[in-house]
Amino acid sequence: MCPxxxxxxxxxxxxxxxxxxxxxxxxxxxxxxxxxSSERLAAAxxxxxxQIRKDLAYFGEFGxxxxxxxxxxxxxxxKESLGTDRIWxxxxxxxxxxxxxLLRYQGFLKRGFQIVAAFDCDPFKIGDTVAGLEVMCxxxxxxxxxxxxxxxxxxxxPAERAQRAANHLIEADIRCILxxxxxxxxxxxxxxxxxxxxxxxxxxxxxxxxxxxxxRAEKTxxx
Amino acid sequence: MCPxxxxxxxxxxxxxxxxxxxxxxxxxxxxxxxxxSSERLAAAxxxxxxQIRKDLAYFGEFGxxxxxxxxxxxxxxxKESLGTDRIWxxxxxxxxxxxxxLLRYQGFLKRGFQIVAAFDCDPFKIGDTVAGLEVMCxxxxxxxxxxxxxxxxxxxxPAERAQRAANHLIEADIRCILxxxxxxxxxxxxxxxxxxxxxxxxxxxxxxxxxxxxxRAEKTxxx
DNA sequence: CCGTGCTTGTTCACTATTTCACAACGTGTG
DNA sequence: CACACGTTGTGAAATAGTGAACAAGCACGG
Numbered sequence: 001m002c003p004x005x006x007x008x009x010x011x012x013x014x015x016x017x018x019x020x021x022x023x024x025x026x027x028x029x030x031x032x033x034x035x036x037s038s039e040r041l042a043a044a045x046x047x048x049x050x051q052i053r054k055d056l057a058y059f060g061e062f063g064x065x066x067x068x069x070x071x072x073x074x075x076x077x078x079k080e081s082l083g084t085d086r087i088w089x090x091x092x093x094x095x096x097x098x099x100x101x102l103l104r105y106q107g108f109l110k111r112g113f114q115i116v117a118a119f120d121c122d123p124f125k126i127g128d129t130v131a132g133l134e135v136m137c138x139x140x141x142x143x144x145x146x147x148x149x150x151x152x153x154x155x156x157x158p159a160e161r162a163q164r165a166a167n168h169l170i171e172a173d174i175r176c177i178l179x180x181x182x183x184x185x186x187x188x189x190x191x192x193x194x195x196x197x198x199x200x201x202x203x204x205x206x207x208x209x210x211x212x213x214x215x216r217a218e219k220t221x222x223x
Numbered sequence: 224m225c226p227x228x229x230x231x232x233x234x235x236x237x238x239x240x241x242x243x244x245x246x247x248x249x250x251x252x253x254x255x256x257x258x259x260s261s262e263r264l265a266a267a268x269x270x271x272x273x274q275i276r277k278d279l280a281y282f283g284e285f286g287x288x289x290x291x292x293x294x295x296x297x298x299x300x301x302k303e304s305l306g307t308d309r310i311w312x313x314x315x316x317x318x319x320x321x322x323x324x325l326l327r328y329q330g331f332l333k334r335g336f337q338i339v340a341a342f343d344c345d346p347f348k349i350g351d352t353v354a355g356l357e358v359m360c361x362x363x364x365x366x367x368x369x370x371x372x373x374x375x376x377x378x379x380x381p382a383e384r385a386q387r388a389a390n391h392l393i394e395a396d397i398r399c400i401l402x403x404x405x406x407x408x409x410x411x412x413x414x415x416x417x418x419x420x421x422x423x424x425x426x427x428x429x430x431x432x433x434x435x436x437x438x439r440a441e442k443t444x445x446x
Numbered sequence: 447c448c449g450t451g452c453t454t455g456t457t458c459a460c461t462a463t464t465t466c467a468c469a470a471c472g473t474g475t476g
Numbered sequence: 477c478a479c480a481c482g483t484t485g486t487g488a489a490a491t492a493g494t495g496a497a498c499a500a501g502c503a504c505g506g
Contacts, residue, residue, distance in 0.1 A: 009492090010434075011492075011493060012427070013493075013494095014493095015426065015427050015430050016423055016427070018426070019420070019422065019423040019426045019427075020407070020418075020423075022426075023405055023406065023407065023420070024407055027382070027406060037452090037453065037454090038453075038454075039453085044407060045407060046407065048494070048495060048496095049453095049495095050456095050494075050495055050496070050497090051493095051494070051495075053453090053454065053455060053456085054455085054456085054493095054494085054495090056454095056455090057454090057455060057456075061454080061455070062454095063453075063454050063455080064453080064454075064501090064502065064503085065452080065453050065454040065455080065500070065501050065502050065503090066451075066452045066453050066454075066501070066502045066503060066504095067452080067453070067454085067502070067503070068452095068453065068454080069454090081430075082426045082429060082430050082433075083426075083429040083430055083432065083433035084425075084426060084429055088429060097324060097327065097328070098324070101320060101321070101324045104320065105320070107405075111422050111425070112429075113425060151432075152425075152428065152429075159250070175432060176428045176429070176431075176432050177428075178421070178424055178425060178428060180421075182246055182330075183246065183250060184243070184246065184247055184250075184267060184268060184269070190435075192428055192431045192432055192435065194424035194425075194427050194428050195243075195424070196421045196424050197242070197246070198401070198403075198419045199242065199334050200239055200242040200243075201401055201417035201418070201419050202307075202334070202336060202375075202401060202417075203238065203241070203242045203245075203305045203306075203307060204235070204238050204239070204242075204417050205375065205399045205400075205401060205415055205417050206305060206306040206307055206311060206335075206375075206399070207238050207304075207305050207306055208399075208415045209306065209374075209398060209399050209415055210305075210306035211233075212413075212415065232462090234462075234463065234464095236463075236464095237463090260482090260483065260484090261483075261484075262483085271464070271465065271466095272483095273464075273465055273466070273467095273486095274463095274464065274465080276483090276484065276485060276486085277463095277464080277465090277485085277486080279484095279485090280484090280485060280486075284484080284485070286483075286484050286485080287471095287472060287473085287483080287484075288470070288471045288472050288473090288482080288483050288484040288485080289471070289472050289473055289474095289481070289482045289483050289484075290472070290473070290482080290483070290484085291482090291483065291484085292484090447506100448505105448506090449504105449505090449506090450503100450504090450505085450506105451502105451503090451504090451505105452501105452502090452503090452504105453500105453501095453502090454499105454500085454501080454502095455498105455499090455500080455501100456497100456498090456499085456500095457496105457497090457498085457499095458495105458496090458497090458498105459494105459495095459496085459497100460493100460494080460495080460496095461492100461493085461494070461495090462491100462492080462493070462494085463490105463491080463492070463493085464489105464490080464491070464492080465488105465489085465490075465491085466487105466488085466489075466490085467486100467487095467488090467489095468485105468486090468487095468488105469484105469485095469486085469487100470483105470484085470485080470486095471482105471483095471484080471485095472481105472482095472483090472484095473480105473481085473482090473483105474479105474480095474481090475478105475479090475480085475481100476477100476478095476479090476480105
C-alpha cells in the first residue's frame with residue numbers, strides 16, 4: 001500500500017511537515033506552477049531546504065537534479081507516502097455543534113476522506129438527518145462499520161463522554177481514532193489515536209508571546 | 224508576567240505537553256483528586272514520568288518530594304507558566320461556517336480567552352450579529368483592536384483569503400495569529416503564528432496505520 | 447559529444463530532546 | 477529525635493532530529 005518507506009524509522013515531525021508541503025504544493029498547483037526547487041518550497045513552508053530533501057528522501061527520489069520537483073507528481077507521491085491516495089471511510093460519533101459542523105463540511109473528500117456514518121447516544125437525535133446522514137445509535141456501530149467498510153472514527157462528544165465513545169469504536173473494530181474531545185482516552189496498543197485541540201495552539205501562542213516579550217524587556221531595560 | 228522560565232530555552236514539545244497535563248489535571252480536579260505523582264500523571268498522559276518532572280522543572284519546583292503534586296496548585300502553576308492565568312482578548316476574522324461555530328462556542332472563557340470582535344469583508348455580512356457580536360469591516364480593524372485591547376487574531380477565512388486577513392491583523396498591530404485557514408501565511412519576524420488543521424492529524428493517522436500494517440505483514444508473511 | 451550550471455540526494459557533525467539513574471529531601475512512624 | 481519510605485529534581489548518557497556541505501547527476505548549449 002504505502003511504498004515501504006524504506007523500512008527506516010520516520011520522525012513524527014517529518015509527517016507533520018509532509019502535510020504542510022502538501023498544502024503549499026496544492027496552492028502552487030492551483031496557480032499552475034509546474035516545477036519547484038526545494039529552496040523555494042522551503043521558503044514557502046518556512047523550513048530548511050535540506051529538511052525538505054531529507055523528508056522526501058525517506059520515501060523515494062521524487063526530484064530531478066538540476067531542475068527541482070514536478071509539482072503534480074510530488075503531490076501524488078506525498079499522498080501515496082501518507083496513505084491518502086485513496087478515499088478513507090469515516091464514522092463520526094457525537095452529533096453536537098462541532099459534530100454537525102464537520103458533517104456539513106465539504107472539504108473532506110478533496111483530502112481523501114468521506115464521512116459515511118454518524119452516531120449519537122441521545123435518543124432525541126437518533127433518526128435525525130444531518131448533511132444527508134441519518135444519526136444512528138452507537139450500539140449498532142459494529143454492524144454499520146462492517147457493512148460500510150469504515151476505517152476511521154472521529155470523536156466529537158463532550159470530554160466526559162469521550163472514553164465511552166472510544167470504547168464503542170474499539171468494540172466495532174475501528175483502528176484509527178481522531179479525538180476532538182478535550183480528554184485523553186485509553187486504548188489498547190494496536191489502536192492509533194490523534195488528538196485535535198486548538199487550545200494547544202492557543203497556549204503555544206500565548207507562551208511564545210510571553211517569552212518574546214520577556215526577552216524584549218531584557219534587551220531594553222527601560223524605565 | 225510569566226515567571227521567567229529561568230531564561231533557559233524551552234522545547235516546543237514541552238509546551239504541547241503542558242497543555243496535555245492541564246487537560247488531564249482539570250479532569251482530575253473535577254474528580255476532586257488532590258494530589259498526584261508524576262508516575263500516575265504520566266500514565267494518564269501517556270508519557271514518561273521523568274519527562275513530566277523535567278517539563279515542570281523548566282518553570283519551577285511545584286511538587287513535594289515523597290508526596291507528589293497538589294492538583295489545583297499545579298493547574299494554577301502551569302497556567303501561569305503558559306501565560307493563561309488571565310483573559311486574552313481575541314478577534315476573529317472570517318465569519319463563515321467555521322467562524323460562526325467558534326463565535327458560538329462557549330468554552331473559550333474557561334480556558335482564558337474571550338472573543339470580543341468579529342470581522343468579515345463580505346458587505347452582506349457586515350452588520351449581522353453572531354453570538355452577540357456585530358460583524359465589522361476589516362478596514363476598521365485597527366481602531367477596534369486599540370479600543371478593545373485585542374491581542375490575538377483568529378483567521379477563519381477560506382485559504383485564498385488567509386494572507387489578506389493576516390495583513391489586516393498585522394496592520395492593526397496584532398502580534399499573535401491563530402490560523403485555521405488551509406494556507407501558510409507570510410508574516411514579519413515579530414509576529415507569532417500557529418496553524419490549526421485537523422487534516423494534519425488525519426494524515427498522521429493514516430500514515431501510522433499504513434506503517435503499522437506494513438510491519439504486521441512483515442512479521443506474518445502469510446499466504 | 448563534452449563541459450557548464452544548477453539542484454538533488456546523502457553524509458556527517460552538531461544540536462536538541464528524551465530517558466535513566468540517583469542524590470536530595472519532605473513525611474510520617476516508632 | 478532518628479529512621480524508613482516514597483517521590484521529586486537533576487546531572488549525565490543515550491537517542492533523535494537538524495543543518496551545512498558536497499558528491500552525484502540531469503539538462504542545456506556549443
